[in-house]
Amino acid sequence: MYYAHSVEGRESDMWQPLAGHLQAVADEAGIRTAKFGMAPAGRLAGLLHDLGKYTAGFQARLRGGGRVDHATAGAQTAFALARAAKNGLLGQIIAYAIAGHHAGLGDRNELAARLDKALDGLDDIWRSEITPDASNLMPVGFTVRAEKDRMAFQLAFLGRMLFSALVDADYRDTERFYAQFEPKAPDRDWPRLCDRVDGLIARVDADLAAKAATGGKMNPLRREILDHVRVRAGMAPGLFTLTVPTGGGKTLASLAFALAHARAHGLDRIIYAIPFTSIIDQTAGIFRQVLGAGMVLEHHASIDEEKLGGREARDKLRLAMEDWAAPVVVTTNVQFFESLFANRPSSCRKLHNIARSVIILDEAQAIPLPVLRPCVAALDELARNYSCSIILCTATQPALALPTFPGGLDLTPERELAPDPARLQQALRRVTLRRVGLMTDDHLIDALAGTPQGLVIVNSRGHARKVYEAAVAAGLEGVIHLTTRQYAAHRRRILDDVRHRLTDKQPCRVIATSLIEAGVDVDFPRVWRAEAGLDQIIQAAGRCNREGREAADDSIVTVFQAEHPAPREIRAFCEAMGRVKDPDLLSLAAMDQYFQEAYWQRGHAQLDAHRVVDAFKTSDGTPHFNYRRVAEVFRLIEDGLAPVIIRRDQVAIDALDRLKAADARPGGVARDLQPHVVQVPPKVRSQLLAAGHVRFQQPDRFGDQFAVLQAPSLYRETIGLAWEDADYLDLDNQIL
Numbered sequence: 122m123y124y125a126h127s128v129e130g131r132e133s134d135m136w137q138p139l140a141g142h143l144q145a146v147a148d149e150a151g152i153r154t155a156k157f158g159m160a161p162a163g164r165l166a167g168l169l170h171d172l173g174k175y176t177a178g179f180q181a182r183l184r185g186g187g188r189v190d191h192a193t194a195g196a197q198t199a200f201a202l203a204r205a206a207k208n209g210l211l212g213q214i215i216a217y218a219i220a221g222h223h224a225g226l227g228d229r230n231e232l233a234a235r236l237d238k239a240l241d242g243l244d245d246i247w248r249s250e251i252t253p254d255a256s257n258l259m260p261v262g263f264t265v266r267a268e269k270d271r272m273a274f275q276l277a278f279l280g281r282m283l284f285s286a287l288v289d290a291d292y293r294d295t296e297r298f299y300a301q302f303e304p305k306a307p308d309r310d311w312p313r314l315c316d317r318v319d320g321l322i323a324r325v326d327a328d329l330a331a332k333a334a335t336g337g338k339m340n341p342l343r344r345e346i347l348d349h350v351r352v353r354a355g356m357a358p359g360l361f362t363l364t365v366p367t368g369g370g371k372t373l374a375s376l377a378f379a380l381a382h383a384r385a386h387g388l389d390r391i392i393y394a395i396p397f398t399s400i401i402d403q404t405a406g407i408f409r410q411v412l413g414a415g416m417v418l419e420h421h422a423s424i425d426e427e428k429l430g431g432r433e434a435r436d437k438l439r440l441a442m443e444d445w446a447a448p449v450v451v452t453t454n455v456q457f458f459e460s461l462f463a464n465r466p467s468s469c470r471k472l473h474n475i476a477r478s479v480i481i482l483d484e485a486q487a488i489p490l491p492v493l494r495p496c497v498a499a500l501d502e503l504a505r506n507y508s509c510s511i512i513l514c515t516a517t518q519p520a521l522a523l524p525t526f527p528g529g530l531d532l533t534p535e536r537e538l539a540p541d542p543a544r545l546q547q548a549l550r551r552v553t554l555r556r557v558g559l560m561t562d563d564h565l566i567d568a569l570a571g572t573p574q575g576l577v578i579v580n581s582r583g584h585a586r587k588v589y590e591a592a593v594a595a596g597l598e599g600v601i602h603l604t605t606r607q608y609a610a611h612r613r614r615i616l617d618d619v620r621h622r623l624t625d626k627q628p629c630r631v632i633a634t635s636l637i638e639a640g641v642d643v644d645f646p647r648v649w650r651a652e653a654g655l656d657q658i659i660q661a662a663g664r665c666n667r668e669g670r671e672a673a674d675d676s677i678v679t680v681f682q683a684e685h686p687a688p689r690e691i692r693a694f695c696e697a698m699g700r701v702k703d704p705d706l707l708s709l710a711a712m713d714q715y716f717q718e719a720y721w722q723r724g725h726a727q728l729d730a731h732r733v734v735d736a737f738k739t740s741d742g743t744p745h746f747n748y749r750r751v752a753e754v755f756r757l758i759e760d761g762l763a764p765v766i767i768r769r770d771q772v773a774i775d776a777l778d779r780l781k782a783a784d785a786r787p788g789g790v791a792r793d794l795q796p797h798v799v800q801v802p803p804k805v806r807s808q809l810l811a812a813g814h815v816r817f818q819q820p821d822r823f824g825d826q827f828a829v830l831q832a833p834s835l836y837r838e839t840i841g842l843a844w845e846d847a848d849y850l851d852l853d854n855q856i857l
Contacts, residue, residue, distance in 0.1 A: 123175050123244070126295060127183040128302055136183070137298045139175065140250040143168050147251075149290030154283060156389075156476045157507050158261030161254065162215055165202075166287045168253045169195035170219045173240070175247040193235045194243055196220040200236060202255035210742050211258035214276060217746060218284040222291060226284055226464040226748035263506055268528060270734070271498065277737035277746045278502045281461075285472035289444055292470065312416065314391070314448035318384045321412050325377050328411045339669055342548060343370035349540040350374050354381030358388070358510040360500075360530050364518045364542040364709070366549040367663025372404065372483070372640075375514045376411070378538060379479040382510055389477040392450045394457040396487035397639035402609065402796065404483070404640070405451040418447035420456055445471040454488065455757045461499045462733065464752035476507040484640070485513035485521075486656045486716070490723050491730035492757055494528065497521055498734055501530055512538070516663065517656040518709070520716035527725065528734075543709055551666040552648075552676045554658070554706055560681035562588055565649060566595050568679070573599070574622075574629045576645040578661050580653060582606055582634055584685045586840060589632040593839075599628030605636055606841025608767045610796040612636075619643055637664060644668050646676060651683040654694030655706060655715040662707070697722055731755060762800035765815055766829045767836055773797040777829060780819050787823050794827075799842045814847060 125142035128135050147167030154163030173179060173191030182189045196216040203212025213232070220235045221227055227235075260279065265272050314321075329347065333340055346369055363378070365371035379391045393408070395401050405419040463469050480503065482488075488496050503509040513521070513532075522532035539545060560568070565588055569575050579585050582604050589602040599622060603615055622629035623644060635653070637643065638660035644667035650658055658680055666676035687695060697718040703711035720728065729735070731754040736747040768774055776793040779785055801809075806828060809815040814835060818827035836842050 123180060123246070123250075124183055125171055125174055126298055128299075131302070139171065142294060142298070143171060143251050145294040146170060146287070146290045149293055150286045153286035153290060153473045156473065157279075157282060158263060159258075159279070159283060161256070162211060162258045162260070162283060163286050163290075165199060165253050165255055165258065166215050166218050166283060167290055168251050169199045169215075170222050170287060170291060171195065172198055172243065172247060175243045176241050177244075178241055190238075190240070192220050192222060193238050194240055196232070196235055197238075197240070198253070199255070202253060203258060206255040206258075208255060208258040210276070210739070210744060212255065213744050214280040214283065214746075215258070217280050217744075217748065218287050221284065221464070221748070222287055222466065225466060225752070226281065226469075226746075228747040228749045229745040231749070232746075260506070266501070266505075266528075271528065273737040273739045273744070273746075274495075274498055274734050275502055275506070276739065276744060277748070278499065279506070280744075280746065281464075281469060281748070282472055282476070282507070284466075285469045288466040289470045289473060292443075292466075311418075311447045314383055314389060315387060317416065317448065318380055321416065322377075322380050322384070324411055324413070325373070325380060329373065329377075339368055339370075339549075342545070343374070346370060346539055346545070347374045347377055350378040350538045351381050353538050354378055355385045356382075356536075358382070358386055358504075358508060359536065360504050360532050361510065361512045361536045361538050362518055362532060363512050363514040363538040364516070364545075365514075365539050366516045366546055367660065368551070368667050368669070369516075369539075369545060369549055371514055371516075372407065373411070374538075375481045375483075375512055376408065378512065379481060379510075383479050386510075388479055388508070388510065390445070390448050390450060390474065391479045391481070392445070392452065392457070392475065393481045393483065394452055394454050395483045395640075396454045397484075397636065398453055398455075398609070400640045401451060401453055402613070403642075408449060408451055412449060416447070417449045417451060418445065420445070420450060420452045443467060443470050445474045454482070458488075458492070458496050458499065458757050459755060462495065462751055462755040464748040475503065476509065478509050480509055480511045481514055482511065483514050484660075485515045486517045486519040488519075489757060490719065490728055492733070492755065493720075494725070494729035495733040495755070496757075497526065497529055504530075517659050517712050518542075519656075520713050520720065525717055526720060546707070546709055549669075550707060551669045551671075551673050552662045552678045552707075553673055554662065554678050554680065556680045558682055559684065560649070560679075561684045562591050565681075566591050566597070568649060569630050570595065570597055572630075572647050574626075574645055575631075575647040575649070576637070576643070576661075576664055577630075577632045577649045578635060578637060578664075579632070579651045579683060579685075580635065580687045580691050581685070584651075584683065585632050585634050586843075587685075589839070592630060592632060597628075597630055599630050601629065601631045602839055602841070603631055603633035603637055604841055605634060606799060606843070608769075608797045608799050608841075610770055610772070611767075611841070613796075616641065616643070635661075642667070644670075646671060648678045650678060650680050652680060652687060652695045652698075653691050654719065655698040655701065655712060657694070658698070659707065659712070693722060694719060763803045763806040764798045764828060765801055765806060765809070765842065766794055766818075766827060767797050767799060767842065768829050769833070769836065770797060777818055777827070780823065780827065785819075785822075787826065791826070801842065801844060805844050809844060809847070812847060 123139040124136040125139040126137040147164045150163035150167035151160045154160050171191055173194035179189040179191050196219040200212040200216045217226055217232055363375055395404055408417045460468050500511055504511050521529045523529045585604050592600045643664050645665055648661055648665040650661040662678045665678050698715055700718045701711050701714045733751050733755055736751050738745040776790045779790055814832040815828050816831050817825055818829050
C-alpha cells in the first residue's frame with residue numbers, strides 16, 4: 122500500500138492511501154477548472170500531482186526519512202502523456218502547475234531542468250491504481266486576442282488559474298483528511314451567493330428606501346442612477362463602465378447592479394476592489410451593514426501575512442482569505458492584482474474563485490501607470506475567458522478602450538451603465554474650478570484665515586506637516602492635520618471629528634494629503650488643491666459642496682502651484698493636464714483627453730515597466746513562461762514602505778499581548794493590528810530600530826513581522842508619527 126500522508130503517533134492503517142488522495146484531488150480540481158472549460162486538464166493535474174509518492178524513498182519519508190522530490194515525476198509524466206496525445210503545449214502548462222504545487226510556479230529554465238531530471242523509478246502499480254487521460258486538454262470556448270504577442274500571456278494566465286485550482290484541491294483534501302484527527306474541524310461554511318441573492322437585494326432595497334426618506338437634493342439623481350443600472354443588469358456578462366460623478370452614489374449603485382447581474386447570470390461572487398487601504402474599512406463596513414456580516418469578507422493586509430508561515434490560524438477568516446470562498450469580498454487593488462501575478466501557492470490559491478465573479482474596480486483610474494498594461498491584460502482575460510463581469514467604476518473614467526489604448530479593453534458606449542454620463546456630469550456639478558498659479562505656504566494660511574471651514578490638499582506628508590504647523594502658529598482656529606503619518610484607526614476618529622465640526626458649523630480647517638480624496642465622505646465649502654493629475658483634481662473637487670447645498674459659483678476649488686516641488690511622478694501628471702485643450706476641465710471630454718495624454722507621454726514600455734507581458738512567450742509550441750521572475754518584480758505600489766505598529770489604542774495593546782501566549786495565532790493578531798500601522802520608508806525604520814525607538818515583538822518566533830514603536834513621544838496626536846524629530850537619526854530626504 123502506498124500512502125499520501127501519515128499521521129504522527131498512528132499506525133499506517135490510519136494513514137491516507139495515495140490512490141484515494143490522487144483521485145480526490147483530481148475530482149476537486151476538475152470541478153474548479155470546469156468553470157473555465159478546463160476540467161480534463163484539471164483532472165490530469167490532480168491525478169499526477171503527487172505521482173512521485175509511488176517510490177520507496179517517499180514512503181520512507183513518511184516514516185521519518187529524508188526529504189524527497191515527489192512533484193517532478195508527475196510533471197514529467199503529464200508532459201509525456203500529453204505530448205503522446207499531441208497536446209504538448211498544454212502538457213507543459215500542466216507540468217508547470219504540478220512542478221510548482223509546493224514551492225510555487227517557476228521560470229522556464231527551472232521547468233526545463235525538472236523535465237530533464239533523472240529520478241528514481243516509480244512503482245508501476247500506479248498505472249493500475251489511477252488512469253490519467255491526456256486527451257481533450259484544450260480549454261473549451263477559449264478565445265485568443267488578435268494580437269500575436271498576447272496569446273502567450275493568455276496561456277500563462279490559464280496556467281496560473283489551473284495552478285490555483287490544483288493547489289486549492291490539494292489543500293482541501295489534505296485538510297479534510299487531517300481534520301478527522303483534530304478536536305474541531307475548520308469552519309469553511311460561507312453561504313453561496315445564488316442561495317442568498319434575493320434576500321440581499323431586498324436588504325439593499327430597504328437600505329436605499331431608508332436613505333431616500335431622509336430627503337436631500339442629491340437623492341433623486343442617485344435614485345435615477347440606481348434604477349438605470351438595475352435595468353441593465355440582464356446584459357451579457359463582460360466589461361462595463363459606470364461613470365458617475367463624486368456624490369452620485371456609485372458605491373451602492375454598483376453593488377445593486379452586481380447583485381442583480383449575478384442573479385440574472387448565476388454568477389458565484391462579488392469582488393469589490395479598492396485602490397486605497399484608507400477607505401477599505403469604510404466600504405467593508407457599509408457592505409456589512411447593508412448585506413450582513415456573515416456575507417462579507419474583508420481582505421487586505423498592512424502586515425504581510427504570507428511571511429507568517431505555518432498553519433497556526435485555522436479560523437474561518439484566515440481560511441477564507443486563502444481561497445476567497447465568501448459570497449462578497451472587499452479587497453484592495455494591491456491584493457487583487459498582485460495575486461493575479463503571484464506564483465506562491467498561498468497567494469494563488471484564491472484565483473480560480475475569481476472566475477464567474479462580478480468584479481467592481483472602484484476608482485478604476487487609480488491603477489498605477491508602470492503596471493497598467495499587464496493589469497489591463499489581466500482584466501481583459503478575466504472577462505474574455507473566465508466568465509467575469511468587470512465594472513470600471515469612477516467619476517474619472519480612464520481611456521482604456523480600444524483603439525485609444527493599444528492592447529486595451531473592448532469597451533463600447535453600450536456597455537456604460539450610468540444614464541447619460543455627460544448629463545450627469547452637468548447635473549451633479551457643484552463647484553467652480555480656478556487655477557491661480559503659485560501659492561506659497563503663507564498665501565495658503567492667509568486664504569484659510571478667510572474661511573472658517575476649508576480643506577487644503579498637498580502632495581506629500583512633509584509638506585502637509587509644514588502647512589499645518591504654520592496654520593497653528595498663525596493662530597487659526599480648528600486646524601486639523603490628516604495624513605498617513607497617522608494610523609488608520611486614529612484617522613477614523615479625526616474624520617469623525619471633522620464631520621461633526623462641519624455639520625455643527627464649527628471652525629474646521631483641514632490640511633491633508635491626497636488620502637482624503639479616496640472616497641472619504643466630507644463636505645467643505647472651499648478646497649485648495651496643489652497641482653496634480655486631473656483625476657486627482659476632480660477627486661479633490663468631490664470634497665467641496667458634496668451634497669450640493671450651495672451654489673456652484675460659491676463653492677470654489679482652487680488649484681495652485683505649491684512652493685514645494687511636487688514629487689517626480691506627480692509632475693508628469695501635471696504636464697499631461699497642461700496639454701488638455703478642453704477649457705472645461707470638469708467635463709468628460711477633458712478627462713478623456715487627459716488620460717490619453719498621460720498614456721501617450723509614458724509610452725508603451727513605461728506602461729509595463731518590468732516587461733511583465735513580455736515575460737511570457739511561446740516558441741515552436743514550447744511555453745517560455747517566467748512566473749517566478751514576474752512574481753518578484755510585479756508590485757502595484759513601488760514605495761516599498763515598511764510597517765511600524767503604534768501601540769497606543771487598547772485594541773493594539775491587547776493584540777500584541779496575545780503574541781506572548783504559547784499558542785499565539787499571528788495571522789489573527791496581524792489582522793487586528795492592520796488599523797494601527799504607519800508605513801514608513803525602510804531606511805527610516807532601520808534607523809529607528811538601530812536607535813531602539815522601534816523593536817520587533819517576539820522576533821525569535823515571528824521574525825520581523827511585528828515592528829512596534831517604543832518611543833511614544835515620536836507619535837503625536839496632531840502630527841502622527843514624527844520620525845524626523847529623532848534629530849540624531851540620519852534621515853536624509855526620507856520625509857514623504
